[in-house]
Amino acid sequence: xxxxxxxxxxxxxxxxxxxxxxxxxxxxxxxxxVRVDVDLAREQWQALIGAYRTHGHTVDSLEPAPGLxxxxxxxxxxxVVDGRVFGSFFHAPERRPESTHYDTWFKSAGxxxxxxxxxxxxxxxxxxxxxxxxxxxxxxxTREAHREVQEFFGHPVISLTLVDPRFYHLDTALFVLDDSxxxxxxxxxxxxxxxxxxxxxxRLYPDAVLATLDDALAFGLNSVSxxxxxxxxxxxxxxxxxxxxxxxxPVPVDLSExxxxxxxxxxxxxxIRS
Numbered sequence: 001x002x003x004x005x006x007x008x009x010x011x012x013x014x015x016x017x018x019x020x021x022x023x024x025x026x027x028x029x030x031x032x033x034v035r036v037d038v039d040l041a042r043e044q045w046q047a048l049i050g051a052y053r054t055h056g057h058t059v060d061s062l063e064p065a066p067g068l069x070x071x072x073x074x075x076x077x078x079x080v081v082d083g084r085v086f087g088s089f090f091h092a093p094e095r096r097p098e099s100t101h102y103d104t105w106f107k108s109a110g111x112x113x114x115x116x117x118x119x120x121x122x123x124x125x126x127x128x129x130x131x132x133x134x135x136x137x138x139x140x141x142t143r144e145a146h147r148e149v150q151e152f153f154g155h156p157v158i159s160l161t162l163v164d165p166r167f168y169h170l171d172t173a174l175f176v177l178d179d180s181x182x183x184x185x186x187x188x189x190x191x192x193x194x195x196x197x198x199x200x201x202x203r204l205y206p207d208a209v210l211a212t213l214d215d216a217l218a219f220g221l222n223s224v225s226x227x228x229x230x231x232x233x234x235x236x237x238x239x240x241x242x243x244x245x246x247x248x249x250p251v252p253v254d255l256s257e258x259x260x261x262x263x264x265x266x267x268x269x270x271x272i273r274s
Contacts, residue, residue, distance in 0.1 A: 005247045007228035008180070011058040013105070013270040014049060017041045017072040018064045022261050026092040027139075027168045029262030041257040045072070048231070048253050048265060055229050055251070060272070062105045068098050073263050074270040075123040075171060077102035078113070079133070081153050083274045085113045088122045091140045114152050120145035123270060124169035129186070130179030131156075136170025138162035138194075160201070161194040167216060171266045174201075175223045177209065177230070177248060185209070187223075187243065189216040209246060215239035219255075222264030224271075231265050 020041050022030050052059050064071050077098060078087050085106050090096045103113045118141075120126070125141035126149060127134040133153065135146040138161045150157040160170065167173040173192035177185045187209035190198050201208065211221055220236025230243050234252035244250055255264050 005178070005183075005228035005249070006180070007055065007226040009056050009058070010052075010226055011060065011272040011274065012052055013060045013062060013074050013077075013272055014045075014268060015062045015064050015072050015074050017045050017258075019066055019069055020072050020258075020261070021069040023069050024092075024094050026094065027262040028165050029259060031260070034260055036260055037257055041072075044253075044255050044257055045268060048255060048268060051231055051251055051253050052269075055226065057226065060109075062102065065097075065101050068095075068101070070095055070261060070263075071098050071101065072258070073124075073261075073267040074102070075267050076121045076169075077270055078106065078122045079126040079128065079149070080111075080270070080272050080274075081128050081133075081155065083111065084153060085111045086120070086122075086126070086149055086152050087113045087115045089116045089118065089120050089145075091119045091121065116145050116148050118142045118144035118148060120148070121169065124171050124267070127170055127174060127176060128179065128271075128273065129176050130181065130184050133157045134170065134174065134186075135159050136162050136173075139165060139168040158200065158204070160197040162192055163194050164192050167192040168262070169267075172219065172222050172262070172264075173216065175221055175225065175266060177225050177243065177246070178227050180227060183227070185246075187211055187221060187239065189213065189221055192216065209239070209242050211236075211239050211242075219259055219264035222266040224266050224269050233264060 125136035174188035218235035
């Protein structure tokens, strides 16, 4: 089955963790008294970039700004579909200045950027499936932002309610395995969602890969897939085995240092879909 999975070359935007730290607490993973090993974080981040490039993907990098320790989490900065950029408006005041830096990068790269009127945290809560946008709410991005996203892109937006604060962003509880028209599928942790949202996901994705709590706590669902290779936390052993059984190729990349801030592989990765 593995040979039937076809990767698609991707373009990713990342930001070096030069100033990465845990200086405040805006999710249950963040403990400001826990020291971050910046050198280790940089090594792990560089391993992720190396893995992307080894598998044929293009990686652009944004210069980090002092005083913005979470700027490394590029996914939260925007969502890009068909070359159109829907920017961010962070829930936490500490992160709001990040938006300007990312907007500037996108504009300098030739993109127009739409700034949302409502709280919206980019690919943290907005997941493009190739058909529509799955949109998380409950802790960060608002339902009003979901409506803005639909009006902006003209693609259906399906709202999903998150109920476990450990999985405060949609990209900690769900990721797209394949966004092609004929293979569209996802992996997710059902208990992160409200009962109604679980029903919606079960109807839309009857063949989805269901993750365990241990997988989710290991940030196994904060993964990135190119349609064949799944860049995944090595601690999520059960989930890696499950996706391998479906014909995908797990590529373990350890970003455990970023878990101290509630982040992982996807959090560090913004996909630019031109």
